[in-house]
Amino acid sequence: MAALMPAPANSRLLMSGNEAVARAVWEAGGRVAAAYPGTPATEMLETIATYPDVYSEWSVNEKVSLEVALGAAMAGARAFCAMKHVGMNVASDALMTMTLTGVSGGLVIAIADDVGLSSSQNEQDSRYWGRFAHLPIFEPADSQEARDFTLAAFELSERFQVPVILRLTTRVCHVKALVTVGDRRERAGSGFTKDTARWVMVPGNAGRRLPMVFEREAKLRAETEISAFNVFEDGGDRRVGFLTSGPAYMHVREAFPDAPVLKLGFSYPVPFEKVREFASRCERVVVVEEVEPLIETEVRAEGIAVLGKNVLPRMGELVPHVLRPAIARLLGESDTEIEKSAAPAPMPVFPRPPTMCVACPHLGVYYALAQLRNAAISGDIGCYTLGFGQPWNALDTCISMGASMGVAHGWDKGRAESEREKKIVAVIGDSTFLHMGMQGLLDIVYNRGNVTVLILDNRAVGMTGGQNNPGNGRGLHDEPAPRVDFATLVKALGVREERVHVVDPYELPTLFKVLRQETKVAEPSVIITNQPCVLGQDYQPRKAYAVIEEKCTGCGNCVDVGCxxxxxxxxxxxxxxxxxxxARSFVRIESQACTGCGLCLTPCAPEAIVPAETCAPGCARGMPKQAVVAE
Incomplete structure (x- = not known):
């Protein structure tokens, strides 16, 4: 990914929140940026990678990325780290200690919350990490604020020598707006200063730094009281005032343009005196925050009367059609008024279940797994999670990154005597295995588990857009990089050589044979599939196929592949x-979409599927050329 010439200062650019944050990292003189892909945060690092003078990398997981950024900040450089909300669950071990060490150069940690669960297994509120670790939080409401707050976060970080959390949500990350940008301000790093009392967090040193954390938090609270990012907006209708932060502010302003609002951009520590003053101006105050009642709880603990989650939902985005009815009920307005404020009924659309791509190398894997009898299949986070659905129904669990290993091992050790014959299978992708799966496999081997592990190596972080990882031999900028040999790696983790197999997932007979063989063996085994993602640069399409309608018996076996x-x-x-x-299902193959993987050939009993190039052009029945001539 080559660096581009950035747009000049004072340009007005249409940018998403992620792009605006990336621009601000560059403008702030950022030297190091690290992340692990995860929607809705992915584009921050991808955009930073296009700027000059910033070292950027995809780290193997979020914990490592945060440690890389911390190391750079210890060395006096301005550093940046980005992740989605569940990524901080992985990185929190480092976070909870760096609040004690602090930083030398500025360190900004962008955490993108997936409010509404657009592409996540849970809905978390990352503001709690600020409360938990006593770190300041900035919450931009749009792209311009994403840029401005990132710059301010670097300044605050260096002034107080503290990591700063930039809390974003999908609504900010992916929505575009006009942003006025500036120039890069180069900042020479101060270098690393040896100070074991600060940087070596043994209990004695950590204990001596604890009072500093609380002193710093008190000073930060004083900063929030005077921050220009925490602003009153007066309004004529004082029946309800709104205390809000982040993109929820936009929803409040759209729904109630005449109401008074206290908007918190620098939202933690909460500026209690400013809130108290605001509450005195309104008949009642409703805290509008996504998704947990963090500000509400803090403000109530200070004796300030507010409403919040007792009138608003604790899940999903607080969009205008959610806010209006809730406030109407609070004000005792009639059912007619509430109906007027409700969202219009959604237009009916044809249901489209999630599915994998045409010729996805995971299709054959799940077709084979669906044929297993008396099996429990533990899944993981990635495109292959879709194996739980139709037509495969070949996945029984999906918890978190890397959990397929531990869950499968737990099944094995916890199963009843009557389930001793059950096959235990774990399915995990290449990037996920490198992210957090290796430890789980090591645990299975070390504790003599009986699990068959499928590592689906498609040479990409597929679900977040096909980013590179240590398994495909390319770095963030598409530069050559060492490529992990998964077979060698799992052997090094202790799996016996005869229990490690590398299989082409398009060769169904071989895949079936190996899967049946390995699930019968009472020890850890690993099957590695080796075809690249069909959307990636490593994939080489083959010649398409078509169906001879006269030969199709409607058996539907090819449909079960799921292509x-x-x-x-x-x-x-x-x-x-x-x-x-x-029931009989007669089919055709969309030859323009088909990439010729051949997965449908094996299950087709009547051999009705043939290369499309042998069919007469425009032949509605898809018959072979020679058959048309004979006819």
């Missing part, structure tokens, strides 16, 4: 000689 290029043209019910009715 979106296979379309059911009609369904019939056939009554067999024994009186049993059998």
């Amino acid at each position: 979106p290029a296979i379309h059911v043209t009609r369904r019939d019910t056939v009554t067999k000689a024994n009186g049993r009715e059998v």
